[in-house]
Amino acid sequence: MQRLLILGGTTEATALAQALPTDRWIGIVSLAGRTRQPLTIPAILRQGHFGGVDGFVNFLKAERINAVVDATHPFAAQISHQAAIATDQCQIPLLMLVRPPWEPQMGDRWLVVPDLAAAAARLPGLAQRIFLTTGRQSLASFSALKDQWFLMRMLEPPPPELPLPPGEVLCDRPPFTLTHELDLLQRYHIQALVTKNSGGTATCTKLAAARQHEIPVVIIERPALPEGDRVSTVAAALKWLDQQS
Structure with a gap:
């Protein structure tokens, strides 16, 4: 069994945890802890910050994480950049699951x-x-x-x-x-x-x-996200996970 860290707080993170093949992956969903009553998530749940890049690296090692999916809010740029640095240091594959931005339509001001x-x-x-x-x-x-x-x-x-x-x-x-x-x-x-x-x-x-x-x-506008593998749907994230296991 491989261990997947999902950086959550979004509907996409919850959907990914629900769709995760439990015969191959153990899901750990991490929330920042700002919501006092988070939605029920079918995975191991942790709340709170990691304590910067060093804390993130320590968590990845202690929990023997095999892959990370960053499914945080598009404006949670700080944790996304920390995840990119920490996974690079640990040589762990990282995927960003980023919902597409809204686009203006006719009549918008x-x-x-x-x-x-x-x-x-x-x-x-x-x-x-x-x-x-x-x-x-x-x-x-x-x-x-x-x-x-x-x-x-x-x-x-x-x-x-x-x-x-x-x-x-x-x-x-x-x-x-x-x-x-x-x-x-x-x-x-x-x-x-x-x-x-x-x-x-x-x-x-x-x-x-x-x-x-x-x-x-x-x-x-959204803040800039780090470079790296990026998808926009849960289905694409699951396909990426298939390639990691």
């Missing part, structure tokens, strides 16, 4: 920016009531904007010490229907959407809702 700071700087003069869907870790980047009102959607409440912009926190878990998103934009009189280009289908309906309401979308 996208304003593409490189990072959170640029997104916050783009909002004054653009809109006053904003739907913010960049996650609780990013809220402080918008806390200086006192003339805007934000509907801040996230999985879990932010910690009490985190500085927030004016507005309302909405805790909810995807997927979201188009009807739900359209109702949300209308009910809160939303004038602009701010989101990361995460890709996937679980939250893409907010883009369709913004298109129908003809409101601008400030969309944050």
Whole structure:
């Protein structure tokens, strides 16, 4: 039996763990630990950070890992770079399972920016009531904007010490229907959407809702990922694993 480390926290990571051939692979799914109640995953589960590259290397050796699939969120660039360095040092094969980014469609009013700071700087003069869907870790980047009102959607409440912009926190878990998103934009009189280009289908309906309401979308580009083997589907990841076993 070979031992596979899946860097998780995404629907793709869960799907890969569920589809893993258990006659050949023992799956270990690692989560950063930010979600207090993670979804049930059919594999050995570990939570928390590795402690940098050195900690990552120590874990790979101690757990006798034979291969790693990085199925983290497209914006979790730090752990992806650490995984690339650690697996290279240990001479362990690494695959990145990366969902395709969203692409603008006819009728979209996208304003593409490189990072959170640029997104916050783009909002004054653009809109006053904003739907913010960049996650609780990013809220402080918008806390200086006192003339805007934000509907801040996230999985879990932010910690009490985190500085927030004016507005309302909405805790909810995807997927979201188009009807739900359209109702949300209308009910809160939303004038602009701010989101990361995460890709996937679980939250893409907010883009369709913004298109129908003809409101601008400030969309944050993905950070650069390390070089290496990369696929976009669980099926392709399983095929890659077949070549490793």
